[in-house]
Amino acid sequence: MQSSLDALKSILDADCLLTDNDSLQQYGKDWTNNYSISPLAIAFPKTTDQVAEIVRWANKNQVALVPSGGRTGLSGGAVASNHELVVAFDKMNQIENFEQSTQQVTCQAGVITEQLQQFAMDNDLYYPVDFASSGSSQIGGNIATNAGGIKVIRYGLTRDWVMGLTVVTGKGDILNLNSGLIKNATGFDLRHLFIGSEGILGFITEATIKLTRQPTSLTVLLLAIPELEKVKTLLNLFQKDIELTAFEFFSDKAMEKVMKHHNLPRPVESEAPFYCLLEFDATSEEIIERALSCFESGLEDEAILNGVMSQSQQQADELWKYREYISETISSRKPYKNDIAVTPDKVSDFLHKVDSIVSEHYPAFEVIWFGHIGDGNLHLNILAPEDMEYKDFISACEKVNPLIFSELQKMGGSISAEHGVGLLKKPYLSYSRSEQEIAYMQGIKLAFDPNNIMNPGKVF
Amino acid sequence: MQSSLDALKSILDADCLLTDNDSLQQYGKDWTNNYSISPLAIAFPKTTDQVAEIVRWANKNQVALVPSGGRTGLSGGAVASNHELVVAFDKMNQIENFEQSTQQVTCQAGVITEQLQQFAMDNDLYYPVDFASSGSSQIGGNIATNAGGIKVIRYGLTRDWVMGLTVVTGKGDILNLNSGLIKNATGFDLRHLFIGSEGILGFITEATIKLTRQPTSLTVLLLAIPELEKVKTLLNLFQKDIELTAFEFFSDKAMEKVMKHHNLPRPVESEAPFYCLLEFDATSEEIIERALSCFESGLEDEAILNGVMSQSQQQADELWKYREYISETISSRKPYKNDIAVTPDKVSDFLHKVDSIVSEHYPAFEVIWFGHIGDGNLHLNILAPEDMEYKDFISACEKVNPLIFSELQKMGGSISAEHGVGLLKKPYLSYSRSEQEIAYMQGIKLAFDPNNIMNPGKVF
Known part of the structure; x- marks a missing residue:
């Protein structure tokens, strides 16, 4: 092994191969915590040619490679548990x-x-x-x-x-x-x-x-919603007249936690089970008028209980906090996360089904919902009861997963909306992709990576 | 063969398999004219399941299949020259x-x-x-x-x-x-x-x-341009302030022919070597003002000689005719078409190079340029001299192709922007895709179609 690492060193610039334990632990993982970390070494190529030489070296020496970017992944796609060489792109930053x-x-x-x-x-x-x-x-x-x-x-x-x-x-x-x-x-x-x-x-x-043109005047509407079924109504209502740049949602539980943790005031008068945050680019007065008119219709249709519209960039930023702070607010509770999607018309049905699955099997678990509801992407965060061992909690959540994913499968949804499959969702891939699809994916993998060198064991 | 055709008949609904010569000639080709047409039969499935059964039948009987849609292709992708079964989708129109x-x-x-x-x-x-x-x-x-x-x-x-x-x-x-x-x-x-x-x-x-929201008020600017180099200036100028829905161009020769053939007046005062047609959605007065301000800047920078802006939908439609009628206007001359692309910043350089290649080798050929210049897509149409045999003309154009495609290759361009490869561009694929890329494509093909049943002989 030492001789092959020496050969690798000759490919790379000086100080671009690390083998100390701190580096192995740092570069051998992403934001996940559940996997053992055991890379062989960390390589820092500076050019595409160096990457190509690393891959040729890996094929010759039968060493698996794991790519490492910002290591912010949540599915274990960049985890090195089996003496892989980690290829970190930190020095290819030009x-x-x-x-x-x-x-x-x-x-x-x-x-x-x-x-x-x-x-x-x-x-x-x-x-x-x-x-x-x-x-x-x-x-x-x-x-x-x-x-x-x-x-x-x-x-x-x-x-x-x-x-x-x-x-x-x-x-x-x-x-x-x-x-x-x-x-x-x-x-x-x-x-x-x-x-x-x-x-x-x-x-x-x-x-x-x-790249594209900058938005000129991003404006935020924060709306209190009486029931999730109304989200579909709102989506239709606003999208008909306005090009929305964001359509987010979160539950009252998420909001309560953010207000408490960050000492923020209640942004809208009414308490409600759900809140929606809509953003649009107010390129003209007319667009603001259209937004207000949609808001009025929403009140009339009882799809909105109450709401507030930002009058400045600063106020828009303030309103975004109620959505953006959620993840960090609950992070100390180490939530069990599921990043899932259905088409937007099915969001409400799906969410209610998941709520009843969790409350039926684990009534003591707390469920925090938020996400990009305008595109059907929900972030399901389950919080453990304070007195439960973390290991037991994870294993309880893993028992619930197949029930949730079966519902997703029935609705044609995705078990990973935007976080990828990696290691975390690999056991569940068949809930979103058919046996034949997986076989074709394996066929494609074989054409590009016949020796199974590239991030093996991930996805399927 | 007859027994296997009988088996095929049993897959399809009644009257959904045609073998008469007229049908073979009609359904065995697209808008190209240079290929011999010789399909085995034409099948009209009505469901996905029937298509799957046809494919299984084809694998079993080692019969190649050619898909047939609207048959408007210009690259021979839907041509059946080798006793293939044509699968026509005309009855799957729901x-x-x-x-x-x-x-x-x-x-x-x-x-x-x-x-x-x-x-x-x-x-x-x-x-x-x-x-x-x-x-x-x-x-x-x-x-x-x-x-x-x-x-x-x-x-x-x-x-x-x-x-x-x-x-x-x-x-x-x-x-x-x-x-x-x-x-x-x-x-x-x-x-x-x-x-x-x-x-x-x-x-x-x-x-x-x-689907998406309808545009509200499509507005057209037709501009006379002193030289093609100015297109880049114009593109920067307008795209900075306006979301364009179209940015087309055509040469004076194209315009002259359309005016003559359709008896249309000259739409802008100045004669110019090139014309650009810009379209945008005038959702507010402010956007029209921005467009006029861009127009003024274009005049000042001498990027525009002269221009006209539509004041109504009818006038917008009238202005579009100068661009839309080109293809049909020159169709009687059976132009040799090349649908090619570079990135928009390289359009002017590329066009001049092609012009000199053609005029150097075939000074009697007439070159008609038009296309979607905002996205770098040019339609090069070469017209034969009136006294030249069509066959000789085609073979002369084919001799010029490698010279044009070499320039494209140097500029990282595409030998087929939007018409596909089919049979027409197959001999030239290596000008746009590397040997390795083609090998990976073949590997993928093998994974999905191991018996080479699906539209064989097309693309590569």
Whole structure:
């Protein structure tokens, strides 16, 4: 092994291979906590060519590789438990090219999401994919999981902004996929195959990303909702007249916890079982009038109990806190998270079913709901009773999973909306993908990574 | 053979298998003219299950299958020259389901584009993918070629509207891919692999399509441009302030021919080498003011010689004619068409290079340029001198192709922007895709269609 590590060292720049225990523990995992961490070493390539050489080395030496981006994943996709070499993209963090007329920027895979957002701002443009971990997550990881977040209803997922990719396949081939073309009908679009592939076909080393115009005046409506069934009414009502940039929801329990933890006032007069946060870009007075008129209709239809609309950017930011602070507020309770999706018309039915499954089997568990309800993506967070052992709690939640996922399957939903499969959802993949689909995915994997070197054991 | 055709008959409804010569000639081809047409028979399935049974029959009897949609393709992707069974989707033309709250419609593959557009209108919604052949082209064919058209700059390609697919693979498996979910991070998104796959992995039988809000007041600017270099300036200028729904261009030669053929007046005072047609949705007075201000800046920068803005829907339609009539106007001259793309910043350079290549080798050839310049997609149409044999003309154009495609390759462009590869561009695929990419595509093909039953001989 030492001789093969020496060969690896000769591929990399000086100080770009770490084997000390602290580094192994730090780079061998993501935000999950349930897996043992045991990588062989951590490599920090600086170029696509170095990544290709690492892959060739790995094939020759039969060493498995695990990609490591910002390590903010929640499904264990970047966990190294079996003496894999971790390929960390931290030193591939350069923005390489920007073309004003096409609004396209080419960057290395290790560029941090926030760094790209800031680069866009500096050029009077906007990179709209945004989520809680954007201060640490890397573009390569975002693409490998097709990251979503809070603006999907208006701006789509990471997939929709990727105009080109450079990847290194499991065979060590470097592929330049699409290079920024808007139209290119020349066979299978392999770029889209790599987006969301979680590093099991190859590693993304560079990406060409499209930017867009900045919003001018983001405005927030926070609405108290008498019952979840009304969300569908609201969605229809507002989407008919306004292009929403966000449509989020959270339960009263989530709101109560945020208010208490952060000492925030109740933002709307009425207490209600659910709250919706809508955002839109008020590019003209007319749009604000349309929003107000939708609000009035919502009150009349009894789809809204009460609400407040931001009058300034500062007030909009204040209202967002009630949604954005939820995850951090409950994090000390180590919630059991499930990131799931149905089509938006089925959200209400599904949520009620899950609530009754959990309360039937574990009446002492507390359920905190929030998420991107405008696109059907729910974050189900289950909190353990204070007196329960964490290990027992996890195993209880894992017993409930198949019941929840069966309901999802019946409704054609997804067991992982935006967090990927990784290790966490791998046992449940068949609830969202058929046996045949999984077989075809395995066939594709074999074509790109015949020696099963690339992030083996993840997804399927 | 007769006994196997009898077995096929038993799969299909009555009168759903045609073998008469007229039908063979009609259904065995698309809009191309250069290929011999020789199908075995034409099958008209009515359900996904029937398609799956046809594929199983084809595997058993080693008969190749060719999919046939609206037969408006321009690359020979739906041509049957080798005794293939043509699977025509004309009888799978039902809109099956519509969900108002998600704005999603599920339809069979044989639904005509215009039928879907009308269905959207009837529900106060909009299907924005539009092109010259939308009166005949079918949704399944649009998806199989990832059709683009005139609104791509604002609304994207067909890919961007497909929320779910039902496909039958070359093994005869029925896959339900994604079923309308907005977020679904559960392994490779096979839906995107089938979009643009030209029927060589399997056949699309149903699709779930997203609709959107209707534009309110589409407004057209027709601008005379002193030189093509200025297009980049214009694109930057307008896109900074306005969301354009179209950005088209055509040369003076194209305009002259349309005016003469359709007896139309010159729409702008100045004669110019190029014209640009810009469209935007004037949702407020402010947007019109912004457009006028961009126009003024364009005049000052000498990027615009002169222009006209529509004041009504009727006038907008009148202005569109100068662009939309081009194809039909020159069709009697049987132009040699090349549908190609570069990134928008390289359009001007590329066009000049092609002009000099053609004029150097064939000074008597006339070159007509038009296309979707806002997304870098050019339609190069070469007209033969009146006294030249058509066969000689085609062979001369084919000699020029490698020179043009070499330039495209240097610029990272595409040899087929939106028409697909089919038979026409197959000999040139390596100008846009690397040897390794083609090998991976072949590997994927093998996984989905091991017996090479599905549209064999197309693409690669």
